[in-house]
Amino acid sequence: MKIENDLILRAARGEETERVPVWVMRQAGRVLSEYRATRAQAGSFKSLLMNPQLAAEVTIQPVDILGVDAAILFSDILVIPEAMGLPYRMDEGKGPSFENTIQSQADVDKLSTEQVLDNLKYVFDAITTIKRDLHNRVPLIGFAGAPWTIFCYMVEGRGSKTFSISRSMLSENPELAHRLLRKITDATIVYLKQQIACGCNMVQLFDSWAGILNKDTYNTFALPYIEEICQAIDTVPMTVFAKGAFFSMEEMGQLPCRTLGIDWHTSPEFARRLAGPDKTLQGNLDPAVLYGSEEFVISETKRMLDRFGSHKYIANLGHGVYPDINHEKLKLFIQTVQAHQFNRS
Numbered sequence: 001m002k003i004e005n006d007l008i009l010r011a012a013r014g015e016e017t018e019r020v021p022v023w024v025m026r027q028a029g030r031v032l033s034e035y036r037a038t039r040a041q042a043g044s045f046k047s048l049l050m051n052p053q054l055a056a057e058v059t060i061q062p063v064d065i066l067g068v069d070a071a072i073l074f075s076d077i078l079v080i081p082e083a084m085g086l087p088y089r090m091d092e093g094k095g096p097s098f099e100n101t102i103q104s105q106a107d108v109d110k111l112s113t114e115q116v117l118d119n120l121k122y123v124f125d126a127i128t129t130i131k132r133d134l135h136n137r138v139p140l141i142g143f144a145g146a147p148w149t150i151f152c153y154m155v156e157g158r159g160s161k162t163f164s165i166s167r168s169m170l171s172e173n174p175e176l177a178h179r180l181l182r183k184i185t186d187a188t189i190v191y192l193k194q195q196i197a198c199g200c201n202m203v204q205l206f207d208s209w210a211g212i213l214n215k216d217t218y219n220t221f222a223l224p225y226i227e228e229i230c231q232a233i234d235t236v237p238m239t240v241f242a243k244g245a246f247f248s249m250e251e252m253g254q255l256p257c258r259t260l261g262i263d264w265h266t267s268p269e270f271a272r273r274l275a276g277p278d279k280t281l282q283g284n285l286d287p288a289v290l291y292g293s294e295e296f297v298i299s300e301t302k303r304m305l306d307r308f309g310s311h312k313y314i315a316n317l318g319h320g321v322y323p324d325i326n327h328e329k330l331k332l333f334i335q336t337v338q339a340h341q342f343n344r345s
């Protein structure tokens, strides 16, 4: 089952590639009118991701429409708390929310890791359907939220500017925090392993709220669990994207994963110097560049490429694409990467 275009897997493994591969975080989403049409057909975001056939459709749309070098499973990081017993809602324009949150030992004890695979059968069915319909044209990326980010949603119940409840728990009741992080980590390992068993060719951990912590709290409450997940996932390349965690770049360079995702606050030179020569880097165009003119998109993309270099590099944005960006600009970004000639002096 050879994958026709496996550039991204080779770049992740540190091998030489003919050109730099590119995909885009949130490439399956509102930026595409085809996505909005399929979501309308499903009725809601949650019914879309729970419908394997429609989830497969929106996963494959960016490969056909944008020409990206990888597909990413259409799902959400919040399926894990739900599978452990905390259901979430996704209200249009308001983002995700949880009716029940985790505040006590009893709340943590009630969470189950046993039913995760059964409860997430719809995700595995989607992966099987995607693999069938993608015909091995490009690799399929699976993903999960990193334990700290999932912890934030389970404790806070929603997104937040300060994550005060979550961060208080770290200082007020570190034991309880570790207990919850332990459970999330166990569930995440089982979940990612099953994504891989169903056909995902690489996986990414999203630590979206990494930047709210400081170096000490990140190294105590986030990195050890990420390290454990990296160690458990030893059959496919793994990417760790810790948004805002420039302060722990050196420690992330030591993680047993292949690729580090870089946000746009971090310079390519800083990331390379601190992460070391071995890691593949992924990122990091400021998504707001895509609001600019065609000339600006092209020149900023080329500048980014020359700074990262042609080796051990996967081009992407520094975070997910914004829904109000013109998809033609996104396509221009992708085509600019794919056509770029590096100066090999």
Ligand code: CP3
Pocket: 024, 025, 026, 027, 028, 029, 030, 039, 045, 072, 073, 074, 075, 076, 077, 078, 090, 092, 093, 095, 096, 143, 159, 206, 208, 320
């Ligand atoms: O990247 C992809 O194309 C794959 C699909 C994907 C989604 N969510 C679909 C989605 C992935 C990888 C995610 C990850 C995710 N989900 C993260 C980590 C990445 C990041 O953005 O930092 C987080 C924090 C979530 C939680 C989440 N889901 C939030 C905060 C929101 C609301 C944001 C918004 O733009 O409204 C979602 C909803 C969501 N997940 C949408 C999509 C396409 C938008 C829902 C819609 O169709 O209206």
